[in-house]
Amino acid sequence: MWQALTRLYHRMGSPKWFYEISARWLPWFAIPAALCLIIGTVWGLAFAPADYQQGNSFRIIYIHVPAAILAQSAYAMMAIAGAIFLIWRMKMAAWVAAAIAPVGASFCFIALITGAIWGKPTWGTWWVWDARLTSMLLLLFLYFGVMALQKAMDTEDNSAKAGAILSLVGLVNIPIIKYSVEWWNTLHQPATLKLTEESTMAMEMLIPLLIMIVGFYLLFATLIFMRTRNHVLWHERKKNWVKKMLQAEK
Amino acid sequence: MSLVIATIKRDLVIAARNPGEWLNPLMFFLMVLALFPLAVDPDPKFLAKIAAGVVWVAALLATLLSLDALFKADVEDGTLEQWLASGESLYAMALGKVFVHWCISGLPLTLVAPLLALMMNLPDDAYGALFFSLLLGTPILSLLGAVGAALTAGVRSGGLLLSLVILPLYIPILIFGASAVYHAGIEMEYLGQLGFLASFLCLSMTLTPFAVAGALKLNLSR
Amino acid sequence: MFFDSFAEFLAMGKHGFYVWLCYGITALVIIANILAPMRERKKLIEQQARLQRREKKNAS
Numbered sequence: 001m002w003q004a005l006t007r008l009y010h011r012m013g014s015p016k017w018f019y020e021i022s023a024r025w026l027p028w029f030a031i032p033a034a035l036c037l038i039i040g041t042v043w044g045l046a047f048a049p050a051d052y053q054q055g056n057s058f059r060i061i062y063i064h065v066p067a068a069i070l071a072q073s074a075y076a077m078m079a080i081a082g083a084i085f086l087i088w089r090m091k092m093a094a095w096v097a098a099a100i101a102p103v104g105a106s107f108c109f110i111a112l113i114t115g116a117i118w119g120k121p122t123w124g125t126w127w128v129w130d131a132r133l134t135s136m137l138l139l140l141f142l143y144f145g146v147m148a149l150q151k152a153m154d155t156e157d158n159s160a161k162a163g164a165i166l167s168l169v170g171l172v173n174i175p176i177i178k179y180s181v182e183w184w185n186t187l188h189q190p191a192t193l194k195l196t197e198e199s200t201m202a203m204e205m206l207i208p209l210l211i212m213i214v215g216f217y218l219l220f221a222t223l224i225f226m227r228t229r230n231h232v233l234w235h236e237r238k239k240n241w242v243k244k245m246l247q248a249e250k
Numbered sequence: 251m252s253l254v255i256a257t258i259k260r261d262l263v264i265a266a267r268n269p270g271e272w273l274n275p276l277m278f279f280l281m282v283l284a285l286f287p288l289a290v291d292p293d294p295k296f297l298a299k300i301a302a303g304v305v306w307v308a309a310l311l312a313t314l315l316s317l318d319a320l321f322k323a324d325v326e327d328g329t330l331e332q333w334l335a336s337g338e339s340l341y342a343m344a345l346g347k348v349f350v351h352w353c354i355s356g357l358p359l360t361l362v363a364p365l366l367a368l369m370m371n372l373p374d375d376a377y378g379a380l381f382f383s384l385l386l387g388t389p390i391l392s393l394l395g396a397v398g399a400a401l402t403a404g405v406r407s408g409g410l411l412l413s414l415v416i417l418p419l420y421i422p423i424l425i426f427g428a429s430a431v432y433h434a435g436i437e438m439e440y441l442g443q444l445g446f447l448a449s450f451l452c453l454s455m456t457l458t459p460f461a462v463a464g465a466l467k468l469n470l471s472r
Numbered sequence: 473m474f475f476d477s478f479a480e481f482l483a484m485g486k487h488g489f490y491v492w493l494c495y496g497i498t499a500l501v502i503i504a505n506i507l508a509p510m511r512e513r514k515k516l517i518e519q520q521a522r523l524q525r526r527e528k529k530n531a532s
Contacts, residue, residue, distance in 0.1 A: 049474055060491060141284075233517075
């Protein structure tokens, strides 16, 4: 079992192997992703009950929470991929990290925007400096920093290394940032305004939420596969297997 | 004249291909705005009072940061010398460069500022004044900034020197721009401030290209 | 169904604007994220095909 895992890990470092196997895996992620997202959306929008206090604006939770979870775990995955690249010089890891950045930033953006829009009927304003939204905003800054840094470097190798270093520093910082923002928030806000009532959620509300979370993860995996495959094509374009495969594609 | 238009087109295409050039100042703008509630007080009533000034300061700093690169590339690869040798008007070229710079810094800032002002709880009446004060003010920032950038073009660590040189010049713009937005927010007259900005824009549009041209010639003769 | 009619579904009890705005923006962002790598892939393949044609021409 352990041998199989290490073999898998070594295989993943091979761009050719990844490209071939991801072609077969892609539909197994894409189709379940679409199914989960569609089922979760329809269930959450049309069938789940409305919240006792917030009414129907509560349905925004089915996007906001999955997007927020993805944004945070995507950053961690990006940092870990960067670390694998720095330590073991595995090119695939650098490409996966580069693929995650824009997708994670998109999910972070979705979480922020839906959070802000949700705030309007709930709290009366389009934006509130509460702990969770502010932490999301800072996470978006971290994402933009990594993306801007990667674009600014002139060689691919430097770009991957710089991005990896920055995202690792960011990863270590994230708990610190979250703690300090929470602490800042307790100084300024007398009551804890909760955007979501997670612990007291009824089953009819929780299950579509879980489906959406799974759907978002599957969508994330699909998008990362697609982007990483492009990286493989570009970086290995001079290799024979790519040339032969491209000719066969025509 | 055709060289000026060709340069404008080329610079705009380069900017379109490097989204970082105009995205980074916008992100900086957003980040500076976020600093104030984090450092002082996120209370919406407090933010509403300082929003006008903070948005203007943030826009000013974002513009300042993007000025460093205005002439640097052209000085380093010799394009500027070609300009001088070509005999084409440096005045027109300076205006063209400033126009491109405003397109990638001031214009995006002006368009995005009302959205970001939402986060700062800007009073509802002030949004029009915010947009127009920035629309009039950011070109002035680009024009004055170009003078500073031209003066410090070949200097090492010119970025900091550039800021020191330009900030005093920026202060009147800041005063009248922020004042226009603030007074609009408390439902007082603000057209006078906008009028000052408009007249200063006309003045700087006509006069600063001379200074830019002179400064560039100065730097090239070193 | 939680809602009694389609009109009620769209209205979402006065919160319709916010809910649909959220779902709409999310849909746009997700669609953009799907289309972007697809377009990039097409561009890469076309670019490589062009290069291969040119190389063949130079070789002959």
